[in-house]
Amino acid sequence: MSASPAHIAENRRVLVVDDNTAIHDDFRKILCPSRRSDAALDEFESMLFGQSELRPAHAAFELEFATQGEQGVEMVRQARTAGRPYAVAFIDVRMPPGMDGIDTTARIWRLDPDIQIVICTAYSDHTWEQILKKLGRSDRLVVLKKPFDNIEVLQLADSLTQRRHSANVTQQHLEMLQQIIAQRAPATQFAQAALDTQARLRAGMADELRTALHSGQISLHYQPLVEVATRRAVGLEALVRWKHPTQGFIAPSLFIPLAEESDLILELGEFVLRTGCEQIKAWEQAGVPVVPLAVNISALQLQHGGFAEFVRRVLRETGLQPQQLSLELTESALMKNMHEHVAELQTLRADGVGIEIDDFGTGYSSLSYLKQLPIDTVKIDRSFIQNIDSNPVDAAIVSAILAMAQTMRLRVVAEGVETREQLQVLGGYGCTYAQGYYFSKPLPAETCRKLLFELAARPAFTETLRMQLVAGPHGAPRLVAVGEGKS
Ligand code: C2E
Ligand code: MG
Ligand code: MG
Secondary structure (H helix, E strand, C coil), X not given: CCCCCCCCCCCCEEEEECCCHHHHHHHHHHHCHHHCCCHHHHXXXXXXXXXXXXXXXXXXXXXXXXXXXXXXXXXXXXXXXXXXXXXXEEEECCCCCCCCXXXXXXXXXXXXXXXXXXXXXXXXXXXXXXXXXXXXXXXCEEEEECCCCHHHHHHHHHHHHHHHHHHHHHHHHHHHHHHHHHHHCCHHHHHHCCCCHHHHHHHHHHHHHHHHHHCCCEEEEEEEEEECCCXXXXXXXXXXXXXXXXXXXXXXXXXXXXXXXXCHHHHHHHHHHHHHHHHHHHHHHCCCCCCCEEEECCHHHHHCCCHHHHHHHHHHHHCCCHHHEEEEEEHHHHHCCHHHHHHHHHHHHHHCCEEEEEEECCCCCCHHHHHHCCCCEEEECHHHHCCCCCCHHHHHHHHHHHHHHHHCCCEEEECCCCCHHHHHHHHHCCCCEECCCCCCCCEEHHHHHHHHHHHHHCCCHHHHCCEEEEECCCCCEEEEECCHHHC
């Protein structure tokens, strides 16, 4: 399937509800770049984004203000009606004489359930437990203590607008899936059209995925991870593939979110981990020069409970050494219930399993939380690598991440390296590992096995490591080595 969701513009609209207008000014200074003068913030920005004139245009926020909860609720209603909802609302907890911040939040969520809320409080009169009791547990709620740390405000505004954006993108993926299914639904199904179409279509696709799992439509491809200096393959990443009997390959970015809506992700996750471990073990036993395997883990697998025991069980049952496995988790997966995860991940790490942060830079990206996590590796998201040789902002971000990782003794992998130029820039910044189409696309198991042999047989990896798949005489894929200078 080649369709991809249409681009959704990122919503940077922020509402501040606070009875103190001096606080409004503070938000203006922090979130409106033209008025900012804060030294600490400038320092943070120059670390992440380079010089201020290089700040990416997307950092600008559109700020609006209310001084009372009722006014804030009304503004949210109007914004939604006008099709311009807010991404984030910062809400003061005390706004005499009117409604407090907690009631304001509850009413806002009734109007717009997707809005991200930051409750701002200077007092200890509402504990986290009390807030949760009133509002329920939510991934759209953060509490921020006054007086503010400017950097925290900026980070929250930035990461929460992105979170709402991601939710929109997921919704669009789903709509796309539904369209696909609707297009090929047999005529007999039209009788059921009066039913809740959305739920039925989702369930339909989920059923297909469940069937797929048991009928050999799901498999793994493997993409090498390369040491930049030596061009040696030092690892493989397992990437799940769904080959639908009529639709062809369906991208994981479409079906993983669907699997995550039910327990199916647990079954799929177990299939991927088990298949990957079995594959490496089988290769090892057959004398293939294996390298360690990285497996992507969904946030829901981690949250399910007993995660460390699950991984240990699969390792035991497949006979793979823990040192040959690492787990890739996204920042958002790690941030949810961080403290509970830390213990589970520490257990695995003590066994020798590697822990990696995937797509780094797209989530919270905070130094302080990185320090608390038991991780070995940071994988810089492809979006920063894409234009690294032409965009000084991206280059500055990557070099800041590398500098930060070096001081924390973390391994860094650049994801999605496609050109020699990108690789040169990365090498110049001291990036040690890279992964991407420049070296190899994700390969079916059998092709990957051949690649591992090819690589082990080469005395001078630097000459000819790049492998390209070309169609062989009968259409079967064949590996060819590509000389570096000929790109
Ligand atoms: P990811 O873990 O960040 O994987 C990297 C993605 O980038 C893969 O896409 C890979 O094919 C693609 N890629 C690698 N090099 C390049 C390059 O040079 N250029 C470009 N344009 N793309 C490159 P894929 O396989 O479509 O997977 C997408 C995402 O789906 C993965 O991102 C991961 O988050 C998720 N995913 C894949 N397999 C699994 C799985 O088994 N379990 C879970 N939970 N998630 C998975
Ligand atoms: Mg990954
Ligand atoms: Mg990634």
